[in-house]
Structures are given as C-alpha cells and as structure tokens.
Amino acid sequence: MTSLNSTMCVCGSQQNYADCCEPLHLAIQQAKTPEQLMRSRYSAYVLKNAKYVYQTYAINKQQENPIKEIKDFADSCRFIKLTVINSGHENNQEFVEFKAHYFYQNLYCELNEKSQFIKEDGQWRYLDGEIYPVADIKVSRNDNCPCGSGKKYKKCHAV
C-alpha cells in the first residue's frame, strides 16, 4: 500500500501531504496564513476529518457547527478540487476567496466563497463567509464527467 504521506496533498498545493496539510491536521504545526488554514480545512473535509474542521471554526461559531453535521456533509460529497481565487486584507479582516468543486448526489457543485479569518489564541480560525451563488449542474449518467477526466460520468464520479 502506498502511504498517504508520499502523495500530493488534496488541497491542490502541488506539495506532498506530509509537507502541506498533514502537520496541521496532526496539530504539529499551526497555519501561518489564512490561506494555509483554508486549504487545510478543505483537505480535512476531503479526508473526512470533521474534528479538525470543527476545531478551526472561531470559538463562537463552533456550537452552531457540530462535528456530526460537518461529518455528514463530508460523507455526502465527492470532492474534486479546490481553487484559490484571491486572498488578502480588507476592512481589518483577512479573507480568502476560493472555489470548492464537488459532487453532491448527482449534482456538480462549485462553492464560491469569500471567507473571513481571525486569529484567536494565536491561531488562525475561520469566522464566516459570503457565498456567491453558482448554479449546481445536474449530471446524467451518459454526460461527460464535469471533473474534466474526459470519461462519462457513469464511469467516473457517479455513485
């Protein structure tokens, strides 16, 4: 079996997981930037590490985002990729805008969100985000898979 440690990180950074999001997931390192935290939260969703997603919510947001809901969402999605669009500083807030591409049932979804991050106890945490509406695409079994593989959906990401 190949170890996950020597594979590319699913956050799309083009780095090995062991050099990218894994030390954050294992709490060996802390995210240095909001973008790094956002990437590690995405990869935690992909790896179904609901606890990490929960712990990186701002403290006052944790109660309304229980681990079980995070886990149910992660379990119901087939994640494709993450695209970071922009990041920076605005109105005394750190933000990262990204697109998360995933399948939910037979829908292809692109979540386009501008997320706000704050530092609490010296750690970056996710506060909230503004979601830009992107229409979900209903995919049929004989359609080309929207993931870009060139295969039919039924031979690719269909369940």
Ligand SMILES: [Zn+2]
């Ligand atoms: Zn990563």
Ligand SMILES: [Zn+2]
């Ligand atoms: Zn596919």
